[in-house]
Amino acid sequence: GAGVSQSPRYKVAKRGQDVALRCDPISGHVSLFWYQQALGQGPEFLTYFQNEAQLDKSGLPSDRFFAERPEGSVSTLKIQRTQQEDSAVYLCASSPDRGYGYTFGSGTRLTVV
Amino acid sequence: SQQGEEDPQALSIQEGENATMNCSYKTSINNLQWYRQNSGRGLVHLILIRSNEREKHSGRLRVTLDTSKKSSSLLITASRAADTASYFCATASVNRDDKIIFGKGTRLHILP
Numbered sequence: 658g659a660g661v662s663q664s665p666r667y668k669v670a671k672r673g674q675d676v677a678l679r680c681d682p683i684s685g686h687v688s689l690f691w692y693q694q695a696l697g698q699g700p701e702f703l704t705y706f707q708n709e710a711q712l713d714k715s716g717l718p719s720d721r722f723f724a725e726r727p728e729g730s731v732s733t734l735k736i737q738r739t740q741q742e743d744s745a746v747y748l749c750a751s752s753p754d755r756g757y758g759y760t761f762g763s764g765t766r767l768t769v770v
Numbered sequence: 771s772q773q774g775e776e777d778p779q780a781l782s783i784q785e786g787e788n789a790t791m792n793c794s795y796k797t798s799i800n801n802l803q804w805y806r807q808n809s810g811r812g813l814v815h816l817i818l819i820r821s822n823e824r825e826k827h828s829g830r831l832r833v834t835l836d837t838s839k840k841s842s843s844l845l846i847t848a849s850r851a852a853d854t855a856s857y858f859c860a861t862a863s864v865n866r867d868d869k870i871i872f873g874k875g876t877r878l879h880i881l882p
Contacts, residue, residue: 661812690869699858699872700813713869748812755868758803758815 659683661762663749669768670739678734678765682751689732690759691724692748700748706732739769774802774859774873782879789846791876793859794839800862802835803870804844807856816844816857821864846878854880 662681670676682689688707692700693716702716708729717724721739726732736743746766750759777792793802801820805813817833819826819842826833832845846853856877860870 688868692872699874702869702871705869707868713866750813756801756820756862758818759813759870760815761805761812763812 661749661751661760663747663762663765665765666763667766667768669770672740672769673738674769675735675737676739676767678736678747678749678767680732680734680749680751680762682730682732682749683760684730685753686751686760687754688752688757689726690750690752691732691734692750693718694746694748694764696745703734703747736767739767741769743767744769774861774871776857776859776873776876778876779874780877780879782881783849784881785849785851787849789849789853789878789880791844791857791878793842793844793873795842795859795861795873796840797861798864799837800864802833802842803860803862804831804833804842805858805860805872807858807875809855813858849878849880851880851882854878 664679690705691703694700704714704724706726721737723735746764748764750761752759774793774795803818804816807813819835830847835842856875858872858875860872862870
């Protein structure tokens with residue numbers, strides 16, 4: 658596609674509910690990243706894929722967070738048993754390979770009530 | 771954890787003036803990138819400068835990199851109202867150039 662597409666754009670979840678956030682990267686981009694951005698802060702790294710391999714998940718805040726990219730294209734970030742502190746904007750980005758700039762999606766704003 | 775620190779945290783200038791934002795970082799880098807984020811939207815990549823480069827231009831943007839001081843600056847010349855946004859620097863470390871770490875950003879406001 659022309660850009661990185663994320664869905665849904667907004668998600669309201671009740672505390673304890675599971676959510677799944679989707680990212681469609683630019684076709685052919687090898688690298689895919691997930692970031693979490695709290696209000697007024699810079700994006701915080703969550704996890705990184707190169708094709709289907711998850712090479713770094715050091716930024717995932719807890720074992721309630723899980724990400725996958727099974728066929729090396731679309732990725733899903735899943736949050737189980739959501740908590741209020743999970744409320745943030747979740748940004749997905751892709752790049753052709755290492756050492757290139759990233760193209761970001763518009764993000765998913767998650768609000769846990 | 772955040773690698774880069776932008777300075778100032780917020781900046782207001784008159785339209786037509788130049789805006790300068792600075793970024794300092796801690797570890798050796800492979801490259802440094804600047805991004806813009808308009809309110810409520812995703813980040814837009816502006817410029818990538820590699821560790822062996824000292825200056826780069828793109829339209830009204832000029833980025834400098836001083837690896838000895840571990841710092842970079844972003845200059846926007848002849849600012850416009852549409853430049854109002856948050857600006858972030860992000861670094862790819864020399865040991866882990868496959869991911870970038872962002873600073874907290876500078877909020878730039880262009881006054882009409």
